Amino acid sequence: MPFIEINNLEKTYKDGDTETRALCGVSFSIEPGEFVAIMGPSGSGKSTLLHILGCLDKLTKGSYVFNNRPIDNYSEKEIAKIRNQEMGFVFQSFNLLARTNVLENVKLPLLYSDVKESLWKGMALKAIEHVGLSHRINHETSQLSGGEKQRVAIARALINDPRIIFADEPTGNLDSKSGSDVMEIIETLNNQGRTIVLITHETYTAEYAQRIIKLKDGRIESDKKVEERRKGKNNFIK
Amino acid sequence: MSFLNSLKTAVRGLKTNKSRSALTILGIVIGITAIILIMSLGKGAQELILSQIKGLGSATIIIEPGREPEGMADFSSMFTDSLKQREVDALQNPNNVPGLEQLSPMVILSTSVNYENEAHNFSVLGAASLVADIVNVYPQTGQFIDDDQIQQMAAVAVIGWEVKNKLFGESDALNQNIKIKNMTFRVIGIFPKKGSVGMFDVDNAIIVPYTTAQKYLSGINYYHEIVVKARSEAVIPQTVEDIETTLRGLHNITDPEKDDFHVVTQEDIAQRVNTVTSILTVFLAAIAAISLVVGGIGIMNIMLVSVTERTREIGLRKALGATNKDVLTQFILEAIILTVAGGLAGIILGSFFSFIAALILTRVVGSGWQFVISFQAIGLGLGVSAFVGLVFGLYPASQASKKSPMEALRYE
Numbered sequence: 114m115p116f117i118e119i120n121n122l123e124k125t126y127k128d129g130d131t132e133t134r135a136l137c138g139v140s141f142s143i144e145p146g147e148f149v150a151i152m153g154p155s156g157s158g159k160s161t162l163l164h165i166l167g168c169l170d171k172l173t174k175g176s177y178v179f180n181n182r183p184i185d186n187y188s189e190k191e192i193a194k195i196r197n198q199e200m201g202f203v204f205q206s207f208n209l210l211a212r213t214n215v216l217e218n219v220k221l222p223l224l225y226s227d228v229k230e231s232l233w234k235g236m237a238l239k240a241i242e243h244v245g246l247s248h249r250i251n252h253e254t255s256q257l258s259g260g261e262k263q264r265v266a267i268a269r270a271l272i273n274d275p276r277i278i279f280a281d282e283p284t285g286n287l288d289s290k291s292g293s294d295v296m297e298i299i300e301t302l303n304n305q306g307r308t309i310v311l312i313t314h315e316t317y318t319a320e321y322a323q324r325i326i327k328l329k330d331g332r333i334e335s336d337k338k339v340e341e342r343r344k345g346k347n348n349f350i351k
Numbered sequence: 352m353s354f355l356n357s358l359k360t361a362v363r364g365l366k367t368n369k370s371r372s373a374l375t376i377l378g379i380v381i382g383i384t385a386i387i388l389i390m391s392l393g394k395g396a397q398e399l400i401l402s403q404i405k406g407l408g409s410a411t412i413i414i415e416p417g418r419e420p421e422g423m424a425d426f427s428s429m430f431t432d433s434l435k436q437r438e439v440d441a442l443q444n445p446n447n448v449p450g451l452e453q454l455s456p457m458v459i460l461s462t463s464v465n466y467e468n469e470a471h472n473f474s475v476l477g478a479a480s481l482v483a484d485i486v487n488v489y490p491q492t493g494q495f496i497d498d499d500q501i502q503q504m505a506a507v508a509v510i511g512w513e514v515k516n517k518l519f520g521e522s523d524a525l526n527q528n529i530k531i532k533n534m535t536f537r538v539i540g541i542f543p544k545k546g547s548v549g550m551f552d553v554d555n556a557i558i559v560p561y562t563t564a565q566k567y568l569s570g571i572n573y574y575h576e577i578v579v580k581a582r583s584e585a586v587i588p589q590t591v592e593d594i595e596t597t598l599r600g601l602h603n604i605t606d607p608e609k610d611d612f613h614v615v616t617q618e619d620i621a622q623r624v625n626t627v628t629s630i631l632t633v634f635l636a637a638i639a640a641i642s643l644v645v646g647g648i649g650i651m652n653i654m655l656v657s658v659t660e661r662t663r664e665i666g667l668r669k670a671l672g673a674t675n676k677d678v679l680t681q682f683i684l685e686a687i688i689l690t691v692a693g694g695l696a697g698i699i700l701g702s703f704f705s706f707i708a709a710l711i712l713t714r715v716v717g718s719g720w721q722f723v724i725s726f727q728a729i730g731l732g733l734g735v736s737a738f739v740g741l742v743f744g745l746y747p748a749s750q751a752s753k754k755s756p757m758e759a760l761r762y763e
Binding site for chain 1: 352353356360363367663664666667668669670671672673674675677755756757758760
């Protein structure tokens with residue numbers, strides 16, 4: 114049973130009279146535990162696709178079935194809960210709260226969960242340990258390096274133990290060393306059984322995935338399994 | 352999200368922009384300060400006047416000519432001559448009004464008074480000796496008017512503290528002759544400094560026998576009012592009734608609606624003053640409240656800026672599982688915390704200024720001005736400021752909650 118199934122997905126943006134078609138009929142499915150990289154040049158619609166998969170944006174046409182239930186059947190509250198419980202997000206620009214320390218940033222999703230407050234700190238510490246930042250707990254995020262920031266963001270995405278992680282160009286703002294560190298963490302998460310959807314335009318980042326979907330002009334250009342996974346790791350550190 | 356956590360989140364949001372938050376609430380601070388100050392001063396003035404009225408003694412009853420005035424502009428009573436010696440005689444008959452202990456007809460005028468080259472305007476009161484008991488002031492030097500002088504329409508006067516100062520300065524006033532309306536009066540007594548009693552400014556008044564004032568100073572055949580002292584507070588209702596019955600009988604009035612006099616007790620006056628000062632206070636406070644609207648618009652403005660500025664944060668929170676309601680609550684709470692903080696600051700500042708004002712006013716009006724801050728005023732201040740936050744925070748907060756998470760995250 115696929116975890117995510119989209120059929121003939123279309124997305125059109127309207128700006129006054131002009132319409133921009135970002136996605137024109139995209140179909141695929143993702144099985145639980147899969148590591149999928151979505152590639153494509155800018156403007157190919159890959160971010161739009163990720164936003165729709167992550168329930169951050171609405172589709173214009175087609176269908177999206179998440180966890181065996183069409184997304185239209187979920188209420189606004191239920192979707193917020195799905196984002197909170199089942200999904201984790203990692204963004205290119207980290208999106209951490211300014212003037213707030215690592216611990217508070219990682220705790221943020223718990224604020225919107227049903228988890229008892231007494232458990233929050235323990236959960237946050239565990240997630241921070243997972244990304245190797247235990248020594249930075251009380252630092253403000255502005256004092257961290259780019260790689261560290263992204264690891265905080267990953268810890269935040271992990272805290273509610275989601276089944277799927279959406280990563281939108283997670284290495285885009287990082288040097289290659291930090292980039293590979295972040296990718297290795299993401300790979301570990303996949304090895305632990307989490308589904309990963311990664312957006313990237315770098316081949317060596319995409320090669321961590323088991324499957325690469327290439328988009329061009331809002332359509333799927335190719336959808337291939339990677340034969341030799343992580344072949345690109347050595348290429349990464351150039 | 353629990354309310355406590357919403358509150359914490361809102362406080363944290365405000366803390367990141369401390370100086371802006373502080374400036375934003377300035378309008379609210381000023382508005383609440385003004386309201387607290389006005390309410391405190393209004394209350395202080397009210398208490399002062401009431402304490403003066405109480406100074407009249409609770410057993411005091413005043414009979415005024417004409418029916419009860421129906422408003423501020425109803426002057427009919429001033430031109431009515433329904434209270435004459437005949438009425439005074441009837442009232443003094445113990446068979447008619449057993450509760451009456453003593454009475455004093457009153458003739459009131461304001462006129463120029465001369466001593467040598469000094470000339471000033473003072474209020475001149477034609478009265479009987481009862482007035483000294485009611486006002487509770489007796490000459491410091493000399494004596495008060497006695498019944499013989501009233502009988503003989505003697506040209507004698509007892510003068511207030513300020514009258515003495517203005518006319519005589521440092522020199523002795525006792526037994527000197529002053530001219531009231533070109534008639535020569537001998538000063539037989541001088542009051543000590545007393546201030547006001549029941550809106551009657553003793554220090555600036557001259558008291559002469561009511562018979563003299565009626566015949567020689569006013570040239571009228573009636574009295575402006577009759578002041579009655581009842582035997583005790585307990586007999587007041589009965590005494591009022593007896594007075595009304597007696598005068599109606601005398602004037603052949605059967606329908607109380609057609610009374611050509613009315614009876615006022617100390618309690619009635621207190622109630623009137625209460626009403627007037629309360630209305631005045633509310634009116635002034637309402638004007639001050641306009642500044643709250645201005646302050647509220649300022650809050651709305653800054654909240655809108657803040658919502659735009661924090662678009663990415665809103666997007667992030669939604670991506671992490673915040674519902675529209677969570678975001679709405681956060682921003683409304685931010686606005687309410689701002690205004691309530693402004694309200695608290697306003698209450699503290701308003702109380703402080705009221706206290707300073709009370710200190711100054713105590714020097715100006717003499718003792719009797721009290722510093723009053725009512726719980727009503729504090730409750731009102733807090734309630735109004737929270738309400739302003741809710742009203743003016745609602746629109747920016749709903750704007751925030753409606754943002755699509757994707758668009759919010761993309762916002763540069």
